[in-house]
Amino acid sequence: MKISLEELQAFTTVIDSGSITAAAEQLEQTVSGISRALGRLERKLGTTLMRRTTRKLELTEEGEVFLQHARSILDAVESAEDQMASRHQRPAGRLRVNAASPFMLHVVVPLVGAFCERYPDIELELHSSDNIIDLIEQRTDVAIRIGTLQDSTLHARALGSFRLRVLASPAYLEAHGRPKQVADLRHHRLLGFTQPESLNHWPLRSEQGDTCLTRPSIKASSGETVRQLALAGQGIACLADFMTRDDLARGDLVPLLVKDTVEHLQAVHAVYYRNTQLSARIQCFLDFLAQRMAP
Incomplete structure (x- = not known):
């Protein structure tokens, strides 16, 4: 049988x-x-x-x-x-996508409507995780990763990059004043990350070179949590444009130490396993995302 x-x-x-x-x-x-x-x-x-x-x-x-x-x-x-x-130009099936919560909320979710309209036969399954996952164990087709890639067992496709900026809310600056030089940060409440420690190295010219190692007063595991703390006036943060672009446009957050900020672009990649044949639904999702993320 x-x-x-x-x-x-x-x-x-x-x-x-x-x-x-x-x-x-x-x-x-x-x-x-x-x-x-x-x-x-x-x-x-x-x-x-x-x-x-x-x-x-x-x-x-x-x-x-x-x-x-x-x-x-x-x-x-x-x-x-x-x-x-794909032979009938109708990519179909379930597509499992994993991304960190901030990227999922600020980049992927706003594009879901247009993507589903263009590819109605693809069933999206969106998962958020602020930790790096095992794609096979989690049955994930494609994961979006921000920053330097380390896993050589994965195929990677560059989707774009975002600039990092140091910023704070007007409420925080009114209460605590605006830092005029990098050294002033030691007198302010800084918001940072529990891991990786590299996210607490801000792209600022200092005695250390083109990066400034900060000692955050408040740490969080998610960039979205750091963003919400900054919006609430709880301190100064260093975040990527993809999650703060609208905040900056509205004036809810304002850039700081602009002249001392080093141009630093945070790369975004889509990853999938090397032994995975790139399916039509993965291909069209990556093409769509890369096109919409292009400057």
């Missing part, structure tokens, strides 16, 4: 979601239906793929090996569907 795609999908979804119940919800099936699919799969293979405990599911050694084959088969089928759709 041959294995079905439904059984493979049930198996991989259970692993990715962490439970049979979560997999049933994601696949819009019943819990009993997913359990039966897993049972049929194990009987056909003649082996146990998972150990089921009251708290979690664990892959057996055979399950670990078979999971890689199952993913490859499903990816191949998905790729074939993409190729057939």
Whole structure:
């Protein structure tokens, strides 16, 4: 008896979601239906793929090996569907995109309407994370990463870049005064990041060279949190234009130390695995995003 795609999908979804119940919800099936699919799969293979405990599911050694084959088969089928759709100029299917919260909110979300209108057969699935994720583990097609890339196992496509600026709200400046030179920052409340530490190196000319290592009074893991703190008058921040452009235009934030600011562009890349054939839906998404991000 041959294995079905439904059984493979049930198996991989259970692993990715962490439970049979979560997999049933994601696949819009019943819990009993997913359990039966897993049972049929194990009987056909003649082996146990998972150990089921009251708290979690664990892959057996055979399950670990078979999971890689199952993913490859499903990816191949998905790729074939993409190729057939692209022949008719109708990219289709689910597109899983991951990006840091600020980029998702300020860049991707405003473009969703126009993208869906142009490509109505693509089902967008947007995930936000301020940490670097494993694309395979999270079942992600493409991730947007800001800054220097380090993972050589990934393909990368440059989408654009954004300038960094030091800024604060008028309310903060009225209460604490405006720094006139870089050395004045030591007398101000600075807003920074918990990680990576490189984000606390601001592009300002100082005794250290073309960067100034700051000691933030308040740190956050997300750029959007830092932005909201700056808007609330809680301190001085250094943020990229993509999340503060509208704030600057409205005057809700104002640039500081302009003459001492070094031109520093923060690169934005889309990444995906090297062994992934670039599908039509990924290609059109990246083309659309790059076009809209172009200066």
